[in-house]
Amino acid sequence: MFIPPKPVSDYPWYIRLFFWKQKKTYGKVLEPGMLWARSPSVFIGVALLYGALNRRKGRIDPALRSLVTVRVSQINHCEFCVDINATTLMKRGVSEEKVAHLAGWKDSDLFDVRERLALELTEAITYSDQDVTADLMDRLKMYFDEDTLAELCGLIAFQNMSSKYNAALDIPAQGFCQMPLVVINKENA
Numbered sequence: 001m002f003i004p005p006k007p008v009s010d011y012p013w014y015i016r017l018f019f020w021k022q023k024k025t026y027g028k029v030l031e032p033g034m035l036w037a038r039s040p041s042v043f044i045g046v047a048l049l050y051g052a053l054n055r056r057k058g059r060i061d062p063a064l065r066s067l068v069t070v071r072v073s074q075i076n077h078c079e080f081c082v083d084i085n086a087t088t089l090m091k092r093g094v095s096e097e098k099v100a101h102l103a104g105w106k107d108s109d110l111f112d113v114r115e116r117l118a119l120e121l122t123e124a125i126t127y128s129d130q131d132v133t134a135d136l137m138d139r140l141k142m143y144f145d146e147d148t149l150a151e152l153c154g155l156i157a158f159q160n161m162s163s164k165y166n167a168a169l170d171i172p173a174q175g176f177c178q179m180p181l182v183v184i185n186k187e188n189a
Contacts, residue, residue, distance in 0.1 A: 005034030
């Protein structure tokens with residue numbers, strides 16, 4: 001990592017409460033959180049936004065949320081994000097086979113039409129040389145209402161920010177997912 005985390009005791013008490021929750025949930029304090037928390041007000045904003053996007057009763061099915069976050073993480077070469085999000089994806093009932101084919105979803109028959117559209121949107125937002133077209137949005141509206149689409153775009157944008165932050169700081173995987181996940185560059189997709 002380009003910037004090491006500080007000792008947990010060096011963070012303000014209210015940030016350590018978030019760390020306590022992470023340790024309870026994941027078994028350890030997450031390294032990205034410790035780096036975001038170098039700016040406590042930014043950390044709180046990021047944590048609250050993540051919580052709003054990943055709530056249990058969100059508009060987006062939890063498995064679909066995880067498919068999207070893993071795909072963004074693969075594209076942005078974020079080892080930590082692929083690690084933790086792929087683990088979450090499998091905990092949400094998605095098979096190892098489907099997870100293994102996510103990078104090559106266009107060539108797989110394991111993904112239904114809603115998943116394909118969400119992944120197409122994910123790539124249109126994530127790759128800098130693509131745009132979200134009116135045609136894509138029209139096709140998405142056949143399966144998602146406008147409120148859900150707004151939330152889906154927010155989720156994709158958030159995961160782009162998070163995965164680019166973690167990749168820029170070279171935050172490694174923390175050993176959550178034992179399954180190797182292939183990253184396919186756009187040129188190979």
